[in-house]
Amino acid sequence: MTRSHLSLALVAATLWLCESYTLRNSVSWADASSDVVVRGESDAVSEEVAPALLVDNSRLWKHAYPSSVLRDGAGNNKRTVTSKTEDTTIVSSASRVFSYRMEDVKAAASPPSPPRHQQTARTARYVAHYSDWGILATISTQDKIKGLPFGNVFSVSDGPMDNSTGVIYFYLTPMENTVADLRSFPFASLTFSEAEGDFCRQQAYDPEDPRCARLTLTGKMVDVGLEEVESARWAMFSRHPEMRKWPVEHNWFFMKLELTQVWLQNWVGGVSLISLEDYFKATPY
Ligand SMILES: *[C@@H]1O[C@H](CO)[C@@H](O)[C@H](O)[C@H]1NC(C)=O
Secondary structure, eight states: OOHHHHHHHHHHHHHHHTSSOOOOOOHHHHTTOGGGGOOSTTOOSOGGGSOGGGSOHHHHHHHHSOGGGGSOOSOOTTOOOOOOOSOTTOOOOHHHHTOOOHHHHHTOOOOOOOOOTTOHHHHHHHHHHHOSEEEEEEEOOSGGGTTSEEEEEEEEESSOTTOOOSOOEEEEOTTSHHHHHHHHOOEEEEEEEGGGSSHHHHHTOOTTSTTSOEEEEEEEEEEOOHHHHHHHHHHHHHHOGGGGGSOGGGOOEEEEEEEEEEEEEOSSSOOEEEOHHHHHHOOOO
């Protein structure tokens, strides 16, 4: 395993151990796919998959992140959720880490059909709204790749399902390499693909087919101010319910992307740069 795969595995396993919350894939993918129901004690995939070292999760976090990041970071201290490990002796099948809870699945409605391709601002808002995750690229501060681009997956939300704002919110921990990057240089690009949902698959569009929309939002990542924390929290937690249970000791906090540019490719022959005014005026619905 490469180092990054290892850390990912450690993170995933640790998250699982910190209570029985789960990591979801995009709800958009959830639709008819059979893996959404894979969960529970009867899960056939063997227990021996789970490495024994996953048992002590506090040690794991120190292992996964440099100790310097374990200090209190930018703080959202209002969170009251406490979800300590209830039974760290359970070492589970790794496959269950990526399974769904049934109650989350039922919340996963399929998005409506995309807007017509000529409606570029609306398409941009559509992709931004119905995406549950995207890839955020930052300028890295990691030793080996200092100054180079580094992409990382994040769950996002631009508002609850029925209230799109166009502003993309994040729920982050200072333990993330990406957050360290942003503290050093706050500008970033967030990329979404319509391939996250079912549309491209149903149309047999390859993710690189220009008709399978791609949206890259570039701007400055800023901490969400106190007056906006409640909206950010509702935006994130309504779309990612398991986040409520993420361990408080990781000092989760909210950020948002202040847009500079909206770049969209959703049709053959060229990309659109959508003015911020048009982007915020449009609705995804
Ligand atoms: C939608 O979200 C905005 C921004 O968070 C908020 O001001 C507004 O009250 C919300 N509207 C509804 C109907 O929830």
